[in-house]
Amino acid sequence: MTILVLAEHDNATLAVATAKAVAAARAMGGDIHVLVAGAGCGAVGEAAAKLDGVGKVLVADNDAYEHHLAETVSELIVHLAGGYSHIVAAATTTGKNTMPRVAALLDVMQVSDITAVVGPKTFERPVYAGAAIQTVEASAETVVVTVRASAFDAVGDGGSAPVEAVDFVAGAPKVRFVSRDAAVSAGPELANARIVVSGGRALGSEDKFNEMIKPLAEKLGAAIGASRAAVDAGYAPNDWQVGQTGKVVAPDLYIAVGISGAIQHLAGMKNSKVIVAIDKDPDAPIFAVADYGLVGDLFALVPELTEAL
Amino acid sequence: MKILVPVKRVLDANIAVRVKSDGTGVDLANQKMSMNPFDEIAVEEAIKLKEAGIASEIVAVSIGPAQAQDTLRSALAMGADSAVLVKTDAVVEPLAVAKILKAVVAQQSPDLVIMGKQAIDDDSNQTAQMLSALLGWPQATFASKVVIADGKATVTREVDGGLETLELDLPAVVSTDLRLNTPRYASLPNVMKAKKKPLEEIDAASLGVSLDATLKVVSTVKPADRKPGSMVGSVAELVEKLKTEARVI
Ligand SMILES: Cc1cc2nc3c(=O)[nH]c(=O)nc-3n(C[C@H](O)[C@H](O)[C@H](O)COP(=O)(O)OP(=O)(O)OC[C@H]3O[C@@H](n4cnc5c(N)ncnc54)[C@H](O)[C@@H]3O)c2cc1C
Ligand SMILES: Nc1ncnc2c1ncn2[C@@H]1O[C@H](COP(=O)(O)O)[C@@H](O)[C@H]1O
Numbered sequence: 220m221t222i223l224v225l226a227e228h229d230n231a232t233l234a235v236a237t238a239k240a241v242a243a244a245r246a247m248g249g250d251i252h253v254l255v256a257g258a259g260c261g262a263v264g265e266a267a268a269k270l271d272g273v274g275k276v277l278v279a280d281n282d283a284y285e286h287h288l289a290e291t292v293s294e295l296i297v298h299l300a301g302g303y304s305h306i307v308a309a310a311t312t313t314g315k316n317t318m319p320r321v322a323a324l325l326d327v328m329q330v331s332d333i334t335a336v337v338g339p340k341t342f343e344r345p346v347y348a349g350a351a352i353q354t355v356e357a358s359a360e361t362v363v364v365t366v367r368a369s370a371f372d373a374v375g376d377g378g379s380a381p382v383e384a385v386d387f388v389a390g391a392p393k394v395r396f397v398s399r400d401a402a403v404s405a406g407p408e409l410a411n412a413r414i415v416v417s418g419g420r421a422l423g424s425e426d427k428f429n430e431m432i433k434p435l436a437e438k439l440g441a442a443i444g445a446s447r448a449a450v451d452a453g454y455a456p457n458d459w460q461v462g463q464t465g466k467v468v469a470p471d472l473y474i475a476v477g478i479s480g481a482i483q484h485l486a487g488m489k490n491s492k493v494i495v496a497i498d499k500d501p502d503a504p505i506f507a508v509a510d511y512g513l514v515g516d517l518f519a520l521v522p523e524l525t526e527a528l
Numbered sequence: 529m530k531i532l533v534p535v536k537r538v539l540d541a542n543i544a545v546r547v548k549s550d551g552t553g554v555d556l557a558n559q560k561m562s563m564n565p566f567d568e569i570a571v572e573e574a575i576k577l578k579e580a581g582i583a584s585e586i587v588a589v590s591i592g593p594a595q596a597q598d599t600l601r602s603a604l605a606m607g608a609d610s611a612v613l614v615k616t617d618a619v620v621e622p623l624a625v626a627k628i629l630k631a632v633v634a635q636q637s638p639d640l641v642i643m644g645k646q647a648i649d650d651d652s653n654q655t656a657q658m659l660s661a662l663l664g665w666p667q668a669t670f671a672s673k674v675v676i677a678d679g680k681a682t683v684t685r686e687v688d689g690g691l692e693t694l695e696l697d698l699p700a701v702v703s704t705d706l707r708l709n710t711p712r713y714a715s716l717p718n719v720m721k722a723k724k725k726p727l728e729e730i731d732a733a734s735l736g737v738s739l740d741a742t743l744k745v746v747s748t749v750k751p752a753d754r755k756p757g758s759m760v761g762s763v764a765e766l767v768e769k770l771k772t773e774a775r776v777i
Pocket of ligand 1: 484
């Protein structure tokens, strides 16, 4: 049994999500190979070779993979798939974009967004925005899995696996990369931050969002998140959305500010270790998952909290 | 240009989910069912393209039981021109849905398929990508903007870290994200008109796609509740508890 893990990276740096996907793969058992597909991504291959439990790193370094287009990367993975029992990737937007294609081309179902490994082919995954947890068993010869990174602890980096080049070049796709607009945020990355401060609709404007949430996050060295309502209203960029259809986070501390706690939001944060909620409505559902609840006007409480830290 | 919009009938997003205590699944009996919210966004986008004179025809398709007709009527009331129900009482996995949709594409010959990024019941987020792979058409998932011109689709996608823009040759598959548009409500006259629009029914078995599940669902359970927390009376008390009790700051 050998497992192929697709590395998540930006051609320069290996993302932590990869070390978490490798942790899930280790729980499945068997040898682990990591595939780095990109352009000018040699350093990423070296970083992947250090991940504990990895037996070999395959680097496909070619312009065809520069922008991680689902079409070319899935073609590459299918080309390599023959020797593998499992093909695994973190459920990042890249993983979610690419892996179902791999599954379809191999004529198997994908097991999406697993939160636990029960056996080599048996997994837990949330459905209905986390209102239910399914245990599913795959029977296919090749098991295609995406991993909810927040549910696994990253493996260490004391390894030294050999790195091999892969020459396969995917055919020209019928899609072209045009541009990328990176959302700039000064603090730590939302997906892996130890502390997250999130703001909701109650902030009322982008200015107020920044005025209230940013200083608190800075004081705590926290990443910033947002509810869908705050993102839809333009107070925060799309990739800050926490929830069923946004990012799933599980930091040590999650502070929800003016967020009511709809199930779709809870889906993205209710496995945080400690949850703090600040809301003026004592009956807001967010308080049902909060370890510490504070009722009152955020425009008074948040500056006071920032000051007190 | 013809657009195909797959729409799924799911438990309404505002209904609290009841997990059956025997572990066999979620209780859907007598619950309000609606069109998957991401599919409403897909229908809206198709209508917008028609209103802009870019699309000429919109066909909605659903794979499901007889009641999925209601979901299709909702799409027709919003503004789709015709609908296809691929009828089955089986629980159809995304891979089989994608294969059925491929067969429907062969019958309908659309230039564009717009569908939801995720069904809010199974939370799979895979059918659009699978359909794209099976058709050999390019894909743009998680779309927040779609521009069609000169036989190409320019699609802005919501990705980790920001936004990405791709240019796709048509025909193509696009999956919708929340910010693409705000779906309209169907007016009463349009609901009435929708009753007269064509709705074709196909037996799923006639398409030659196996509907057998390949993932065995061993159990479906309610997640463990969090241990109850407490309310604090002041910012000072909160800071104190975070430092000495929770020890997270
Ligand atoms: C298909 C689908 C997918 C979705 N995906 C997501 C998702 O991924 N993430 C997500 O977050 N949502 C998602 N949602 C939306 C979700 O259902 C809620 O609508 C959303 O989370 C509400 O955001 P909110 O809590 O900021 O706003 P509201 O629900 O309006 O809550 C605002 C809160 O602020 C409080 N408040 C107001 N003023 C003050 C004040 N001055 N001081 C203190 N408190 C105040 C109010 O009491 C209230 O509790 C999704 C919905 C659907 C249908
Ligand atoms: N039974 C179905 N009938 C029609 N469309 C479907 C069906 N199942 C899934 N889809 C489409 O595929 C999208 C993604 O679903 P999923 O991959 O299950 O999360 C949905 O938003 C729909 O557009």
